[in-house]
Amino acid sequence: MRTLFFVLLLLFISGCSDTLTRVMPYEKEYFAQDKMSLTPIAARGEQEGHVYLIREASAGGESSFQGGCGCR
Amino acid sequence: MKKIISIVLLLSVALFAAPREGDKQVAFNLPKLYNANATLSSEALHGKVVLLNLWASWCSGCQEEMPLFVQLQQKYAKKNFEIVLSSIDSLPQSAKDFLAQVDKQKNLTALYDAQKVLPKSYRCPGMPSSFLIDKNGKIAAVYIGSLDADGIQKLQSKIHTLLGE
Numbered sequence: 001m002r003t004l005f006f007v008l009l010l011l012f013i014s015g016c017s018d019t020l021t022r023v024m025p026y027e028k029e030y031f032a033q034d035k036m037s038l039t040p041i042a043a044r045g046e047q048e049g050h051v052y053l054i055r056e057a058s059a060g061g062e063s064s065f066q067g068g069c070g071c072r
Numbered sequence: 073m074k075k076i077i078s079i080v081l082l083l084s085v086a087l088f089a090a091p092r093e094g095d096k097q098v099a100f101n102l103p104k105l106y107n108a109n110a111t112l113s114s115e116a117l118h119g120k121v122v123l124l125n126l127w128a129s130w131c132s133g134c135q136e137e138m139p140l141f142v143q144l145q146q147k148y149a150k151k152n153f154e155i156v157l158s159s160i161d162s163l164p165q166s167a168k169d170f171l172a173q174v175d176k177q178k179n180l181t182a183l184y185d186a187q188k189v190l191p192k193s194y195r196c197p198g199m200p201s202s203f204l205i206d207k208n209g210k211i212a213a214v215y216i217g218s219l220d221a222d223g224i225q226k227l228q229s230k231i232h233t234l235l236g237e
Contacts, residue, residue, distance in 0.1 A: 024191070026192070028199075029128060
């Protein structure tokens, strides 16, 4: 029973792993397109992306910073 | 019970750990960008110091560092050093179009990784990612993000060390 519990716990924890919940940098080709940015103004887009990231507590969807490639 | 948990934890850490400095490079055999019928394997590069660069034409950081790589390869043209690019563009033509602007003489060895095998294997936390690989196929240095002129200077000193100069 305990083994089963730990196996299920491990499966549950791995379900929350970074690779499953986060868009990886090498998967951001379509996010990097201009039409995906929040605003056509690059400087403003960076700010809006930052606010969006904090508000949604998310990472990876925005395209305004570094072309959405996840570098730096 | 504790033993089982420890073994499972150790196994999961070992299985999901990204390759680091000192580890063996990930073996690959990928088609060339300019000639899809030809392939290049990691074994064929054995005995050379290699800078493996994982990039895409849509990545602004990759665009910034590419001219620096062209200059670096030209500088080391007669040495046992090779820069190998692996593009993950969904269309190989996008990579070709970009390289046609910055590397007209095709100094850089360009591969095409349609399935994104290398970034997945290396578990790249950022794009671009570069891996300096020694003559024995071991990872000597990992660079996440684009390299600027300063970074290239530091990279050169590592290349000299690996070349035994």
